Amino acid sequence: MTSVGQALKRKEDPRMITGRGYYTEDIQLPGMLYAVIVRSPEAHATITSIDTSAAKERDGVVAVYTGEDLAGDFAGPLPMVWAPPGVEINTPEHWPLKRGEVKHVGDPVAVVVATSRTAAFDAADDVIVDYDPKPVVVDPEQALEDGSPLVWDSFGTNKTHEWAVAGGDFEAAEAEAEVTVEARYVNHRTSGAPIEPRCSVAEARAEKLTLYSTTQIPHIARFVLSGMLGIAEDKLRVVAPDVGGGFGAKLQVYAEEALVLALAKRLGRPVKWTETRSEHMTTSHHGRDQISYVTLTAKRDGTVTGCRARIIADLGAYQQLLTPFIPTLGFPVMGGCYAIPSIDLHFTGVFTNKMPTDAIRGAGRPEATYWIELTMDKLARELGMDPLELRRKNFVRKEQFPFETALGIVYDSGDYHGSLDRLLENFDLDEFRSEQAGLREQGIHRGVGFSTYVEVCGLAPSRAVGPQGVGLQAAFYESANVRVTPTGSAIVYSGISPHGQGLDTSFAQIAGDILGIDPQNVEILHGDTDQGAWGWDTYGSRSLSVGGEALARAARKVQDKAKRICAALLEAAPEDIELTDGKYQVKGSPDKSMTMAEISGAAHIPPAELPADIEPGLEESSFYDPENFVFPFGAHACVVDVDAETGKVSVVRYVAVDDCGPAINPMLIDGQVHGGITHAIGQALYEQVVYDEDGQLVTGTFVDYALPTAAEVPGFETDRTETPSPTNSLGVKGIGEAGTIAATPAVTAAVMDALQPLGVLWLDMPLTPVRVYEAIQAAQGNGAGPPSSQQGVRLDEHGRGSAGSGPTAPDEGGAS
Amino acid sequence: MGATVRICVTVNGERRESEVEARTLLVYWLREELGLTGTHVGCDTTNCGACTVHMNGESVKSCTVLAAQADGAEVTTIEGLAPEGGLHPLQDAFWEKHGLQCGFCTPGMIMAAADLLQRNPNPTDDEIRHGLEGNLCRCTGYHNIVKAVKAAAANEVPA
């Protein structure tokens, strides 16, 4: 029986359910010191003085350093790696400790190192920093206006860059359009908020530095940090032990990682830094924070002819690793699942006095899906057409795959009609509508929203996103090394770096089947730069479709060699050896067979002379660079109840159909979908990183930044269709972000459907009780409604908010 | 070092004595002094529940209890929930039902669920969801956690 396709219980779990997991914070090294960072309470200021004398005198304090003190310890600043051809991106120098000026609340200005955690915290309080405040800007649209305070005087503008991509003739589509709809959407700022805060432990032994860190990207981190420290890569080992969730927040090389390394090197003792939750909210990068102005053009019959989006992305005060690139990452799917002949996209990045944004689960694609899906709904209203019918009419048809979009992106495979049909088998819309009508008569406001999504993942074909493509100064192939031990276990090192996805299990299933070894005896190693080949780590739902394929290729090479050894020993031709039920046997002679343990034993300790062209040992590697991305897709339906008295939204039912190709382990897929949807429900209903107009962070703890609890989400009804990808031999696509990408429009559309009888036409996320309540009140003529969820939006002469943000704002655009 | 106190706590059935700074939180004493690192810290505001342990048979958030307050108490952590080498039905059920992904919330979640089942051996889905409201999980969407707790309650998994 093959293991692939089975819901194998996870190999990771026994240690984790018994408290024997090994997370970075669990590491205690002899003589270890604790670092605490002194951070700016100002959003924008000049540092006029730093007095560390009182802190240095405290018991247990080993050292206190400012940015000046450590200036010579770094050979380079924290890098940003996007250099799109022909586009200049304003990129300020970004050092681990700031000298001169601070640009956002939480900017690090000094570090205290002490023999205990408490001593370090006490001393950090004694570091006295004087600041001369400067004007602050927090709203990205305001930041683009003439006369706005500047985050960086040196650039003379808050604009970081513009980037555009287009295909087809949108202007013609607009000129000929029978119907045009326009809308403004806000995808507010969110936090990744893994339950494990960040932590880094650095150790120096003679020349060799080791960094244990809560990172998704140990390989990239070694590359970047060795450069920052000015040391050779062989002198730095980066280890990602068990990592307690990432969600993009740990897809970063952070100032603190560079700092603990510099400190350990300087002091000759191990140094640990652990983030507090409020530090996470303040200084682990944020996500989203985009405003999109969207136009769809169509014919009266519902054929969509063009899509234009003008996107303003609030990047915060610095450029982190991928900051300016992230808004762009959604561009390949900005036409959604629809065959739209013209697409015209334009992005503007903006500095504000806030923490930088970067990748958070979905990274650019949730934003894209949100606006295309909600604009399709709006177009359907405008046309008086059923929104699902409109979708069906414009879906790329099954027989059109591989489908080249107007932007020249090739959607690999899909069956969008099929997934919507399956969704409607699982969710009876007619029944729902009659139930809804009945409930409305009783004053219960129930609504349904749909999302039919396609996403792009499997980062990535290096030629598409690397220097010769969109310009990331990186490549995105993946590596794997497969070795079989003399007694027939397999040890695999993969260049990915999972942090909760269960890849130790699914990779063991893939390798086990190919090798003919029980997956329980396949150990998957990763996240230790001294153990294996260079890899590009885990993010962007790439691990399975890129790393899994690399693994399969390496395992097949091992299988080939095993067959050759087996053939030699059984005196058969290699092509006559087949692997059946875990045995390598001669075709047609099941009695002539060997197990992998026997073959590997012979490979390591040959019982007879093997042919001269067979080297001893049984180990192979592979590097795999995909030809294309993969494009998972699906259809989701969300049902909500809105309490008009309180504004509270409850998700009462959620039905999802996803297609990520053939399942390696269906249990893991469902788990990823559950978590992804919940993350998006969080964004749609509860979570928002809020800065006030002075740039002070209002949501610094889990009290103010509300993650959904078990009581806020329903059980999920999941189902799958399986359309293989032609991109890799396993046919697989990614699933880690699909739920997050699909769900915000479904939830939002459901709330709008519920609120429709109350006259509320539109409301930006997050759909918190107070915002929903104010919107209902405003629709009934009481009050002006809630402001747009974007930060610091000016009060204009009509009151609060701006276009598209308030419930009383007209459903602007409309038929033309 | 500030004022210290001498404490004696029975942890996972074993008497442990030590001299701690008065302000030491129970969670740090367990993790750093006793090396019981299964109990985690995920927040500063008593919201996440990653630090949940049992004190005198009831679940507490050990980030919000001083080690000194545990003096004389019996404390059970995830490491002591089942006899060495065995699994508590909840541990088994979390494994069986895929109730964990990164595993960081898991020890606290299991300890909170164990307390819930002691008080309510046959909870409905809704009671489980509300009973675990004090424990955050960013990975699983709670769906399989609820299934695991139900399965453990129904003895669907071998103890």
Ligand code: FES
């Ligand atoms: S650490 Fe979050 S509740 Fe204790």
Ligand code: FES
């Ligand atoms: S399993 Fe990762 S936080 Fe719950």
